[in-house]
Amino acid sequence: MTTQITDVLIIGSGHSGGMAAKTLTEKGIRCLMLNAGPIVDVTRQAQKKSPSELPFRGFKPPGKLEHVFQANEFNTNVWVDETEVPYTFNPANPYNWVRVRLFGGRSLFWSRQSFRLSDYEFKGKSHDGFGEDWPIDHAELSPFYSRVEEIFQVAGALDGPPQMPNGNFVLDDTPWSESMQRFIAAAKPMGVPVCKQRRANGRDGLASSVNLLLPDAERTGNLTSIQNAVVREITVDKNTGQPNGCRFIDRQSHREISVKARVVILAAGTLESTRLLLNSGLANSSGVVGHYLADQIYGAGLVCSVPEARGGNGRKNLMGGGAIIPRFRNISSKSDKFLRGYALNVTSATGPMGASNFAEYGEGLDRKMDEYAGSGFHMSIMGEVLARYENHVRINKQKTDAWGIPVLHVETRYSVNEFNMAADAVDAMSEVVHNAGFEVLAQNKIPNPPGYSIHEVGTCRMGEDPKKSVLNRWSQSHDHKNLWVVDGAGFTSTGWQNPTMTILALSMRASERLADEMKKGSV
Amino acid sequence: MERREFLRAMAVLAATPKWLLAQQNTNAAPALPAPVPWTLGLNPRTPLPHTMIADTAGETIASFFSRVQFGTLSRLADAMLPRTADHPGALEAKTPQFIDFLIGKSPAVRGSLYIKGLNWLDAHARQDYKKPFAQIKTAQVDALVKPWLRTWMTDHPPTQTHADFINIAHADIRTATVNSQVWFDTLDPGRQEGTTQLYWSPIEPDIYAERPTSVHTRPTQNITPPPASHERRSYPK
Numbered sequence: 001m002t003t004q005i006t007d008v009l010i011i012g013s014g015h016s017g018g019m020a021a022k023t024l025t026e027k028g029i030r031c032l033m034l035n036a037g038p039i040v041d042v043t044r045q046a047q048k049k050s051p052s053e054l055p056f057r058g059f060k061p062p063g064k065l066e067h068v069f070q071a072n073e074f075n076t077n078v079w080v081d082e083t084e085v086p087y088t089f090n091p092a093n094p095y096n097w098v099r100v101r102l103f104g105g106r107s108l109f110w111s112r113q114s115f116r117l118s119d120y121e122f123k124g125k126s127h128d129g130f131g132e133d134w135p136i137d138h139a140e141l142s143p144f145y146s147r148v149e150e151i152f153q154v155a156g157a158l159d160g161p162p163q164m165p166n167g168n169f170v171l172d173d174t175p176w177s178e179s180m181q182r183f184i185a186a187a188k189p190m191g192v193p194v195c196k197q198r199r200a201n202g203r204d205g206l207a208s209s210v211n212l213l214l215p216d217a218e219r220t221g222n223l224t225s226i227q228n229a230v231v232r233e234i235t236v237d238k239n240t241g242q243p244n245g246c247r248f249i250d251r252q253s254h255r256e257i258s259v260k261a262r263v264v265i266l267a268a269g270t271l272e273s274t275r276l277l278l279n280s281g282l283a284n285s286s287g288v289v290g291h292y293l294a295d296q297i298y299g300a301g302l303v304c305s306v307p308e309a310r311g312g313n314g315r316k317n318l319m320g321g322g323a324i325i326p327r328f329r330n331i332s333s334k335s336d337k338f339l340r341g342y343a344l345n346v347t348s349a350t351g352p353m354g355a356s357n358f359a360e361y362g363e364g365l366d367r368k369m370d371e372y373a374g375s376g377f378h379m380s381i382m383g384e385v386l387a388r389y390e391n392h393v394r395i396n397k398q399k400t401d402a403w404g405i406p407v408l409h410v411e412t413r414y415s416v417n418e419f420n421m422a423a424d425a426v427d428a429m430s431e432v433v434h435n436a437g438f439e440v441l442a443q444n445k446i447p448n449p450p451g452y453s454i455h456e457v458g459t460c461r462m463g464e465d466p467k468k469s470v471l472n473r474w475s476q477s478h479d480h481k482n483l484w485v486v487d488g489a490g491f492t493s494t495g496w497q498n499p500t501m502t503i504l505a506l507s508m509r510a511s512e513r514l515a516d517e518m519k520k521g522s523v
Numbered sequence: 524m525e526r527r528e529f530l531r532a533m534a535v536l537a538a539t540p541k542w543l544l545a546q547q548n549t550n551a552a553p554a555l556p557a558p559v560p561w562t563l564g565l566n567p568r569t570p571l572p573h574t575m576i577a578d579t580a581g582e583t584i585a586s587f588f589s590r591v592q593f594g595t596l597s598r599l600a601d602a603m604l605p606r607t608a609d610h611p612g613a614l615e616a617k618t619p620q621f622i623d624f625l626i627g628k629s630p631a632v633r634g635s636l637y638i639k640g641l642n643w644l645d646a647h648a649r650q651d652y653k654k655p656f657a658q659i660k661t662a663q664v665d666a667l668v669k670p671w672l673r674t675w676m677t678d679h680p681p682t683q684t685h686a687d688f689i690n691i692a693h694a695d696i697r698t699a700t701v702n703s704q705v706w707f708d709t710l711d712p713g714r715q716e717g718t719t720q721l722y723w724s725p726i727e728p729d730i731y732a733e734r735p736t737s738v739h740t741r742p743t744q745n746i747t748p749p750p751a752s753h754e755r756r757s758y759p760k
């Protein structure tokens with residue numbers, strides 16, 4: 001009996017794996033997709049409940065998911081259990097690794113903010129001297145961004161400055177509310193641009209691999225998928241030294257199975273793809289695999305109130321709407337406190353305000369919350385974390401997960417650069433809202449722990465020099481021509497932008513290149 | 524085996540009563556009266572029983588806090604979220620009992636925060652008012668507690684001693700009460716609908732997941748900016 005050999009093995013079913021599957025199968029290439037978790041069926045596995053019906057009244061079950069700040073009792077079961085797939089770190093430098101292993105991965109739950117990187121990110125070193133430039137620029141990736149934006153139905157306005165390139169948008173021409181207009185007017189003299197939000201509409205309220213990408217791949221008849229396949233390692237042909245498939249473990253029965261493929265694509269998410277490479281001992285002639293872990297700082301920001309909207313006066317024209325402030329530091333001037341920059345999400349809210357915005361309790365708090373309901377105005381940071389060699393992951397051989405696979409040790413922390421950036425964001429926004437006449441109720445200058453943004457990238461960075469990078473400009477391993485990494489691991493720097501559009505564009509571009517190479521017989 | 528021993532063994536076997544041999548097969552399943560799967564007949568038309576939330580019918584047995592600590596917590600909860608004309612209070616929601624259960628199940632650092640905080644409040648009350656905290660008047664509670672209230676953003680409660688406990692306890696008391704069944708029952712149907720969210724059941728759980736070898740350590744959060752410098756070379760030398 002001969003082992004079946006598929007054309008391309010895709011490990012991971014989120015945005016990057018879904019895009020690879022769609023692109024390759026539509027070009028007639030047979031793909032086998034493995035996903036570590038099960039397929040989710042919302043009709044069977046989810047139902048509407050009141051928090052009073054739950055055992056912990058909506059609190060996150062104690063001791064569970066300590067590093068998933070986003071978790072609560074309603075969604076506890078969608079995240080990867082930290083006891084099932086643990087990771088380690090120095091307790092002084094905690095890391096929040098937020099994971100989903102359901103089919104479709106984190107594409108099921110992302111915020112849908114959709115931005116392109118600009119050449120301030122692609123060519124960051126050329127601009128400020130730090131780190132490395134990407135081997136590609138915005139012009140090269142732009143056609144792929146446009147096609148991704150079409151698939152994901154990204155809504156936005158063509159109002160971006162050079163540091164936030166415009167795209168192929170479903171045009172948002174809704175008027176600004178009065179509170180937003182006041183904010184924009186107050187920000188302008190400070191050189192702070194305020195633009196319309198950019199968000200993927202997707203289809204039927206979902207913008208995921210499972211509804212926008214994988215169905216197209218399925219229709220070709222060229223995609224086969226296996227759920228609950230926990231990959232232990234990428235296997236190697238003894239004669240050629242090149243990857244030739246993988247060994248995986250059935251999540252439920254723990255049976256070990258091997259599959260063969262001509263090409264292996266890693267799309268398991270930045271750190272899981274990196275863990276696989278490290279556990280397999282592949283693609284690391286540079287010694288760079290696992291290094292340059294970076295993400296974005298979240299958590300710093302302000303909560304304000306628009307005075308005129310209090311007392312139930314927050315009418316529609318006054319309140320409502322969201323905006324994005326793209327990076328404005330270190331563009332045309334240079335900060336002496338930090339490199340690169342941050343963006344801010346801005347929201348003019350119409351709902352009730354949280355109790356922690358008031359130093360009150362009891363009936364005094366009730367009165368405050370009644371008075372302030374519908375007057376909230378929020379700003380929250382998304383700041384670039386510098387890609388540093390010393391921030392890295394490695395295999396902890398002393399500890400394994402539930403399937404006996406060695407786990408990751410994460411060693412990373414934010415530097416003065418990130419802390420100064422967060423403080424600057426709060427100070428700058430305090431000045432804007434003061435000028436706008438808003439009342440600041442609460443503020444925070446301390447970022448959440450690294451990893452919180454769920455935007456971890458960079459541990460298999462791309463670059464022109466094989467001695468200083470893992471992947472080439474096509475997301476292909478420098479060491480193995482039939483090994484590609486199409487998720488966020490390939491980023492050379494993070495930028496302030498949500499990385500999803502860039503991951504999708506890079507995956508599409510890499511997959512088209514791979515298809516061409518396979519047709520030419522060079523892979 | 525010698526032939527002589529074999530013959531002796533066969534002779535013993537032949538003389539053994541059948542009932543004694545049968546005892547060696549005690550694990551055999553008893554014969555079913557009929558080949559009927561026990562789930563046969565369960566279908567979407569099968570009536571479901573009415574149920575109620577457990578602690579609306581019974582009393583949670585508080586066991587984590589001491590009697591004095593529980594009294595302090597109850598007084599604090601009543602002051603922070605009293606019954607009004609518009610909503611029930613924390614005591615009606617049995618919030619102190621729920622928090623005793625919740626904190627008892629929580630990581631030790633959370634329990635320690637509560638115990639130290641409750642002990643501090645009680646000691647403060649005895650010092651200032653010569654009474655346990657559980658017996659002081661609302662104005663006296665306010666005088667002890669309100670100076671420690673702060674405003675704060677999600678995931679970033681105050682870190683100052685006493686302010687940390689007061690603000691975290693307030694948030695917990697409020698959440699536990701607002702999410703209780705007695706609170707839910709006072710809402711009109713529209714607002715009741717507004718409190719519901721999509722609850723995800725365990726999705727094909729892995730029965731092997733709970734392994735003693737897969738226990739994660741729980742670090743403390745480091746919020747002090749480290750002295751790292753971005754001038755340092757950031758790639759391999």
